[in-house]
Amino acid sequence: MKIVVVVQARTGSSRLPNKIMMDLAGKPLLQRQLERIQSVKTEIKLVVATTTDSSDDPVRKLCQELGIDCFSGHPTDLLDRHYQAARPYQPDAVVKIPSDCPLIDPHIIDKVLRFFIYSNGEYDFVSNLHPATWPDGNDVEVMTFPALETAWKEAKKDFEREHTTPFFWENPDKFRIGNVIWTSGQDLSMSHRFTIDYPEDYDFIKAIYDELCWPGSEIFGLDKILALLEEKPDLYLMNSKYAGVNWYRHHLDELKTISAEKTRFKA
Numbered sequence: 001m002k003i004v005v006v007v008q009a010r011t012g013s014s015r016l017p018n019k020i021m022m023d024l025a026g027k028p029l030l031q032r033q034l035e036r037i038q039s040v041k042t043e044i045k046l047v048v049a050t051t052t053d054s055s056d057d058p059v060r061k062l063c064q065e066l067g068i069d070c071f072s073g074h075p076t077d078l079l080d081r082h083y084q085a086a087r088p089y090q091p092d093a094v095v096k097i098p099s100d101c102p103l104i105d106p107h108i109i110d111k112v113l114r115f116f117i118y119s120n121g122e123y124d125f126v127s128n129l130h131p132a133t134w135p136d137g138n139d140v141e142v143m144t145f146p147a148l149e150t151a152w153k154e155a156k157k158d159f160e161r162e163h164t165t166p167f168f169w170e171n172p173d174k175f176r177i178g179n180v181i182w183t184s185g186q187d188l189s190m191s192h193r194f195t196i197d198y199p200e201d202y203d204f205i206k207a208i209y210d211e212l213c214w215p216g217s218e219i220f221g222l223d224k225i226l227a228l229l230e231e232k233p234d235l236y237l238m239n240s241k242y243a244g245v246n247w248y249r250h251h252l253d254e255l256k257t258i259s260a261e262k263t264r265f266k267a
Contacts, residue, residue, distance in 0.1 A: 009099035049085035123178040133182040137194030190244040200239040
């Protein structure tokens with residue numbers, strides 16, 4: 001199965017500008033995340049999808065230095081950018097992993113991909129988000145390319161285009177949808193925040209890298225992060241006030257499958 005992983009990355013974040021280029025243990029945040037994705041055991045093709053804006057020249061330059069394919073597309077229609085970035089490779093499946101998840105565990109990526117692959121065509125769309133169980137920032141969504149093309153053609157609402165994948169899980173009558181849950185039985189999706197939108201998020205993620213990222217152990221997993229937070233609970237408090245805050249909160253009146261329990265407003 002030919003699988004293309006698309007990481008959408010831009011420097012123009014409104015809440016924390018240039019966050020993907022901020023330093024984590026001597027390398028840009030985006031590079032740290034790409035390293036983690038590249039360490040998966042599943043065979044993939046990795047592509048970064050940035051915008052045509054000149055402000056994203058640093059993304060293109062970094063990808064060139066790392067030898068990673070980079071596509072430049074629509075600044076705000078991320079569904080179009082995702083589709084256009086994947087299309088030249090004629091993949092069987094396309095994966096969406098956000099660029100603001102530099103603590104994502106490669107084992108979780110592999111787990112979702114294996115579930116999709118071994119389902120033997122049973123699903124059009126598989127994620128670990130509906131419902132979510134792992135800490136926020138371990139987001140993996142995989143879809144068949146024909147399903148992505150259908151969404152690209154038919155999705156009309158602004159939030160469907162901006163957030164790439166809502167058209168899938170908002171239309172369970174149109175797509176066969178699967179979900180992968182954390183077999184530990186835990187649900188830390190609303191209590192632990194491993195993604196970056198605010199300065200406190202960066203402080204938290206940087207502190208994790210400073211503690212765990214050493215030569216030979218750059219790709220530390222979720223188990224090590226949780227053990228560190230157990231040992232040093234003050235680290236958890238660095239961005240805990242934003243735990244559970246996500247983009248859903250702006251569209252609860254439009255989303256059919258997301259309830260208010262799946263998000264909270266900024267503290």
